[in-house]
Amino acid sequence: MxxxxxxxxxxxxxxxxxxxxxxxxxxxxxxxxxxxxxxxxxxxxxxxxxxxxxxxxxxxxxxxxxxxxxxxxQQHDGTRMVPAGGDRRWRVLREQALADGMLDCAVLIFVERVRRPQERRWDEWIELKQRAITRSLDMLEQDAAGLAGRVDLGTLSVAVALGYLDLRGAVGPWRDTRPALAAWFAEFAARPSMLATAPPA
Ligand SMILES: N[C@@H](CCC(=O)N[C@@H](CS)C(=O)NCC(=O)O)C(=O)O
The missing domain is CATH 3.40.30.10 (Glutaredoxin)
Known part of the structure; x- marks a missing residue:
């Protein structure tokens, strides 16, 4: 492949x-x-x-x-990264959707700030997308206990989204008001899969 x-x-x-x-x-x-x-x-x-x-x-x-x-x-013999059925399946898929949505917002903010000519920058659009990310972070903080101890498509998507917020500074510092999510992310980010795929600084 x-x-x-x-x-x-x-x-x-x-x-x-x-x-x-x-x-x-x-x-x-x-x-x-x-x-x-x-x-x-x-x-x-x-x-x-x-x-x-x-x-x-x-x-x-x-x-x-x-x-x-x-x-x-569907190409590996280990535990499925998306459970085949039940409540856990919808939880994992919803987490992936939330994380991908946060990434869409963060990429749009990056494009607006960095790629678009300064005189055409739309600050209200940036703030709209930042509010969407902020609400998502607040929801994840409330649900951080539910992320703990899991390695699946939901948790890896959330971890990648948090890593990208840090890379681009899309919403500024987010950890102080979300200690449970920050602690969960610190642990997940130390996994070999995350270390091996870290973007260049
Ligand atoms: N929904 C897509 C999003 C992929 C995406 O946004 N890729 C960006 C890079 S982060 C890209 O290729 N951008 C090129 C472009 O927009 O022309 C996915 O999940 O793969």
Whole structure:
């Protein structure tokens, strides 16, 4: 398999943490691309020109990160990263959706602050997206006990989202008012899968 990849994309990191946690990392070749440059190899596999994009041995391409993680979860023999059924399944999938939504907000804030010309920056839009992230962090703080001791697609997605908030400073310091979430994240962030996929400083 070939993973079209970027070192700073948190959605790519979600997939690479998943690869490490499921023991599949050795089955994947990595090709780093600049998705914004619309490289021909990437657009041939994914017309959206977005990473992550996974190309299978038979040439089939998979995107986005949710579809790739679903596929990978069917390629290993360990405990499923998304439970097959029951309340835990919906909890894990909801956590992934919340974390991905936080990432969408954080990426939009980054684009607004860094990529868009200063004179066209829309501060109200940035604040709207920051409020969405803040509310999500507050919800996760209330639910931090429910994250403890679990390694699945829900918890790894949340950890990747928190890591990206730190990387981009999307909402400033968040730990002081959310001690339970901060403690949980400190422990999860020390996992080998998280250390091996940390973005460049
Ligand atoms: N929903 C997608 C989001 C992927 C995404 O936003 N990728 C960004 C990098 S973080 C990208 O490729 N951006 C290129 C562009 O927008 O042109 C997923 O889960 O994979």
């Amino acid at each position: 070939l993973l079209r990849h970027s070192h700073t994309s948190p959605f790519v990191r979600k997939v690479t943490v998943m690869l490490h946690e499921t023991g599949l990392m050795d089955h994947v070749a990595i090709e780093t691309v600049d998705a914004w440059a619309e490289p021909a190899g990437l657009t041939a596999d994914n017309p959206l020109s977005m990473v992550p994009t996974l190309v299978l041995e038979d040439g089939t391409s998979l995107y986005d990160s949710t579809v790739i993680c679903d596929y990978l979860d």
